[in-house]
Amino acid sequence: MRTQISGTTRLYVVLGDPVTQVQSPGLMNPLFARLGIDAVLVPVHARPAHLAQVFGGLRCAGNVDGIFVTVPHKVAVVALADRRSPTVEITGSANALRREADGSWYAENFDGLGFVTGLVDAGHNPKGRRVALVGAGGAGSAIAAALLAAGADRLSVCDPDTAKLAGLRARLDAHWPDRTVISAEPRVDGAGIVVNATPLGLRPDDPLPFRPEALPSGIVVADIIMKPRQTRLLREAAALGHRVHYGIHMLDGQLDSYRAFFGLGDDYQIEGCDVPGADLP
CATH class of the missing domain: 3.40.50.720 (NAD(P)-binding Rossmann-like Domain)
Known part of the structure; x- marks a missing residue:
């Protein structure tokens, strides 16, 4: 089922350079439709020189709830987040960010x-x-x-x-x-x-x-x-x-983690990977 885009649709984006290879829209958009969630994930081509500017614009857009990150931005985007998970602190990279209730952005890495x-x-x-x-x-x-x-x-x-x-x-x-x-x-x-x-x-x-x-x-x-x-x-x-x-x-192995991280399923908890501090609030 194709998502019907309207003025109430929540936006998720995947940032990369290039973005022609990204596969996450093909997994997340059917998930949104299956769960009856009014949201859509789209690729956004951001060159390294423009990453901070593009990210700044997205965080100011009130209907953007999440950002996926692919090459070559996974390290650079860490500095743009307001808060970081223990996994991000250990690895120095992130591949997903969510907007918190207070408007801040929290970075995680499920790679x-x-x-x-x-x-x-x-x-x-x-x-x-x-x-x-x-x-x-x-x-x-x-x-x-x-x-x-x-x-x-x-x-x-x-x-x-x-x-x-x-x-x-x-x-x-x-x-x-x-x-x-x-x-x-x-x-x-x-x-x-x-x-x-x-x-x-x-x-x-x-x-x-x-x-x-x-x-x-x-x-x-x-x-x-x-x-x-x-x-x-x-x-x-x-x-x-x-x-x-x-x-x-x-990517298949990350789908359930994404769903929980963005509040699309069960409470957020990383299971099966004993990273110090991995059970997050």
């Missing part, structure tokens, strides 16, 4: 929880396993925290930005001491799961984030890119006999 939920549902539980994560940006930092909270035995995080890496490891070590190693290049030795948490793969001519032929046999290759579903990385990994895990699972 990590959604990714781990999707991983477990697909039969790839990270508990007790070694995981290699490529990319320490907004989504990558959230996934790193969620993997450790889910019991990953050892996490190797790589990113060419060494300052960003060091900051992330310090925040992770404060909650999960000595379980994270960092490097500028991917380290997959002994890993049972390797994750691409970079934007590489959004475009057909993107280079690979790592070489699938260098991966050990039996490894699970996961990508967080949702469109295209079959990235070059996953296609080449599957051709080599590796098990692959698609990006759309991360």
